[in-house]
Amino acid sequence: MPDQRAAANAPAATLPTEPERMTPRDVVIVGGGFAGLACARRLGRSGLSVTVIDRSNHHLFQPLLYQVATAALSPADIAEPIRRILGRFPSVEVLMAEVVGVDVEARRVRLADGNPIAYRRLVLAPGSRYDYFGHTDWEASAPGLKTIDDARRIRSRVLMNFETAEASLDPAEQERLMTTVVVGGGPTGVEMAGALAELARWTLARDFRHIDPTTARILLVEAGPRLLGGFPEPLGDYARRRLEGLGVTVLTGTPVEDIRPDGITLGGEDLPVGMVVWGAGVRANPAAAWIGVEPADRSGRVRVGPDLSVPGHPEIHVLGDAALAEEDGRPLPGLAQVAKQQGEYLGTVLPALVAGDGTAPPFHFKDRGNTAVIGRNAAVFDFGRRQLKGRFAWLLWAIVHVYLLVGFEKRLLVALQWLWRYFTYQRGARIIR
Amino acid sequence: MPDQRAAANAPAATLPTEPERMTPRDVVIVGGGFAGLACARRLGRSGLSVTVIDRSNHHLFQPLLYQVATAALSPADIAEPIRRILGRFPSVEVLMAEVVGVDVEARRVRLADGNPIAYRRLVLAPGSRYDYFGHTDWEASAPGLKTIDDARRIRSRVLMNFETAEASLDPAEQERLMTTVVVGGGPTGVEMAGALAELARWTLARDFRHIDPTTARILLVEAGPRLLGGFPEPLGDYARRRLEGLGVTVLTGTPVEDIRPDGITLGGEDLPVGMVVWGAGVRANPAAAWIGVEPADRSGRVRVGPDLSVPGHPEIHVLGDAALAEEDGRPLPGLAQVAKQQGEYLGTVLPALVAGDGTAPPFHFKDRGNTAVIGRNAAVFDFGRRQLKGRFAWLLWAIVHVYLLVGFEKRLLVALQWLWRYFTYQRGARIIR
Numbered sequence: 001m002p003d004q005r006a007a008a009n010a011p012a013a014t015l016p017t018e019p020e021r022m023t024p025r026d027v028v029i030v031g032g033g034f035a036g037l038a039c040a041r042r043l044g045r046s047g048l049s050v051t052v053i054d055r056s057n058h059h060l061f062q063p064l065l066y067q068v069a070t071a072a073l074s075p076a077d078i079a080e081p082i083r084r085i086l087g088r089f090p091s092v093e094v095l096m097a098e099v100v101g102v103d104v105e106a107r108r109v110r111l112a113d114g115n116p117i118a119y120r121r122l123v124l125a126p127g128s129r130y131d132y133f134g135h136t137d138w139e140a141s142a143p144g145l146k147t148i149d150d151a152r153r154i155r156s157r158v159l160m161n162f163e164t165a166e167a168s169l170d171p172a173e174q175e176r177l178m179t180t181v182v183v184g185g186g187p188t189g190v191e192m193a194g195a196l197a198e199l200a201r202w203t204l205a206r207d208f209r210h211i212d213p214t215t216a217r218i219l220l221v222e223a224g225p226r227l228l229g230g231f232p233e234p235l236g237d238y239a240r241r242r243l244e245g246l247g248v249t250v251l252t253g254t255p256v257e258d259i260r261p262d263g264i265t266l267g268g269e270d271l272p273v274g275m276v277v278w279g280a281g282v283r284a285n286p287a288a289a290w291i292g293v294e295p296a297d298r299s300g301r302v303r304v305g306p307d308l309s310v311p312g313h314p315e316i317h318v319l320g321d322a323a324l325a326e327e328d329g330r331p332l333p334g335l336a337q338v339a340k341q342q343g344e345y346l347g348t349v350l351p352a353l354v355a356g357d358g359t360a361p362p363f364h365f366k367d368r369g370n371t372a373v374i375g376r377n378a379a380v381f382d383f384g385r386r387q388l389k390g391r392f393a394w395l396l397w398a399i400v401h402v403y404l405l406v407g408f409e410k411r412l413l414v415a416l417q418w419l420w421r422y423f424t425y426q427r428g429a430r431i432i433r
Numbered sequence: 434m435p436d437q438r439a440a441a442n443a444p445a446a447t448l449p450t451e452p453e454r455m456t457p458r459d460v461v462i463v464g465g466g467f468a469g470l471a472c473a474r475r476l477g478r479s480g481l482s483v484t485v486i487d488r489s490n491h492h493l494f495q496p497l498l499y500q501v502a503t504a505a506l507s508p509a510d511i512a513e514p515i516r517r518i519l520g521r522f523p524s525v526e527v528l529m530a531e532v533v534g535v536d537v538e539a540r541r542v543r544l545a546d547g548n549p550i551a552y553r554r555l556v557l558a559p560g561s562r563y564d565y566f567g568h569t570d571w572e573a574s575a576p577g578l579k580t581i582d583d584a585r586r587i588r589s590r591v592l593m594n595f596e597t598a599e600a601s602l603d604p605a606e607q608e609r610l611m612t613t614v615v616v617g618g619g620p621t622g623v624e625m626a627g628a629l630a631e632l633a634r635w636t637l638a639r640d641f642r643h644i645d646p647t648t649a650r651i652l653l654v655e656a657g658p659r660l661l662g663g664f665p666e667p668l669g670d671y672a673r674r675r676l677e678g679l680g681v682t683v684l685t686g687t688p689v690e691d692i693r694p695d696g697i698t699l700g701g702e703d704l705p706v707g708m709v710v711w712g713a714g715v716r717a718n719p720a721a722a723w724i725g726v727e728p729a730d731r732s733g734r735v736r737v738g739p740d741l742s743v744p745g746h747p748e749i750h751v752l753g754d755a756a757l758a759e760e761d762g763r764p765l766p767g768l769a770q771v772a773k774q775q776g777e778y779l780g781t782v783l784p785a786l787v788a789g790d791g792t793a794p795p796f797h798f799k800d801r802g803n804t805a806v807i808g809r810n811a812a813v814f815d816f817g818r819r820q821l822k823g824r825f826a827w828l829l830w831a832i833v834h835v836y837l838l839v840g841f842e843k844r845l846l847v848a849l850q851w852l853w854r855y856f857t858y859q860r861g862a863r864i865i866r
Contacts, residue, residue, distance in 0.1 A: 159490060
């Protein structure tokens, strides 16, 4: 390694980082989401040198992102700097950088800044983004909800539509601006539609003089036969009833035919709309392309074995939304708890694997129950054999989500804001921009 | 008024807002800052029809904006929707719009959307922005701190510079990125420099592996002979000592000669810098140009009489930073408390003025004391005859600022976050973007 020798001869102060990037790190983790972060935390006390690479500087608690998009929480309430979370582990370093590929032979991750980083073991946990089923032009008109920027953009648009409607002198334009369509009847779509309805009906109700926010139209559109397809049917029916009770128009069996900046086509009819929020398909981030393997399914995931490694590449693991891991012949769903458990599993077994101590026991997913929230006093839980819905499910949902946040301060702040909102129907983060 | 008669014949639903804009409002207030908001609140129960126009949807508590820029608070903690604050007054309406001018003869405010709004009395409280003394090209490299966007941009830049330095392999580049210059030794500059120093020395101290944030250089540059020129000299000296104790390099008597995206020229020397924050000159927003009067001073303010009206235009009042109001022959300073008291005064006397009941008693400013905060346990207060500095002043500063926030929820959230920060040295809003 000539680079390293050169560095040894140079004055210490002039080349502080060159050797680190050329000397392989024991583990390089791409992605600071649930999977990558859980893995890094487990590895924190292992003594292995670990580098976590993420495009953004923060770990985002995505399950509550819809609350940022609907002005209930601030971005900082659900985002914690990755290097703060991992700061107490001296052998773990964090790099804010964009991965552009992997040099599998040389075992190096290529970064957008041009300086590759070498690894012994590679953990890819890059997550997923929204998929527009080939209609890439829809993305500009119908933002998905994956990042803080997405949430802020949707929040600004929602609030701005009411402002523009209030200032408009054209009733047709006012009606258009107060019509919002949410595409996708899964948990994200249900949560967004419920939160938008509550925002309009309760929070904004008395603040306007020329429009009546309680008459705002919110449509939830699902191509499949019912809402919450991943849940037992009674829970999907319950979600529909509760949403309709909030004034949401639920359209199932209705595929989207076209999306334009100010309109959507459903069932052959054009509907003028103020905003479309996309929560339908999901596509894995390009781990497969980085390492040069064929994606295992249409959503671009990488097939992994029982130890979450890529067949033929025991030194590369893929976790979370980007991985197609099967158990009992069925693929595991793209859920935060799957990602987190995979990260914890790999963080536990990796030290032995790095040391070369044979193989790891297979990963086993322990289903903690699946949940979705519709609104105030209304949520559903599916524990497999048991289901829960209503006020108690909602309380449980709130407690679980406060508990899952990283950091005591964030838990306290979110809990307080929820209590405040429960009693006042107000939302604290009504900022445009 | 043909428009109104046409409206009466048309179906009610088709022309809901046209008549309102053509019928003059009793009072139109431009600006939802301290002055405009205080005025609107006082007018809320007067029965007068009032319209408040602002470019943004929120009232911003600017005295704490530096805490957003330094990742201590979230934007929503110091921003409350104007229409939410005024929602309880049915005769007050809020319009989010951009004012482009005033048709003084026809008594109409021209808006960017093309539909003017008519008034009987006009209150202009558009505030001020930063002035670059003719160097408009400096603005892009050295953002001032006036809006949420400004604060978010500075926060991203500050945090991103540390991230880029950590990832950099070039020591000179690392040093540049970790050098920040604050221009202007007034309260804003002192507060920014102190907060930046605490961020680097305490909050970020242990989170990096290739750089040492505690060695970050922060320079506070002032063209005049000392810091806090508006305060008694001992308080300026105290601020300097405390800042130097935090590791800030204070350069007084040092005018800025040039600012580039990655450097600044001071005393003929070029210094490579990661960021420059501007807190020097202030310029009134263009109320003078809107109403076609000569600005009364170099910062573009409009001279107003004892009742804050514009000479020759008793129906137009100018308040806050955009007004040059004199008392005992001395112009009132551009402070939040001046703006707020002017708004309260005008809101109290306007109903009689609108009714045509003669003249109003003159405005009198009641000085509540001037304050600036340097950092943890360090603030200064100037009460005229008495001065305060140190830990007690800091505690008083914190209590006063929590109290001055709009809304109980924001007070609670800010107080909690400050308590948390006091004990942990952490900051909750370290989000890039």
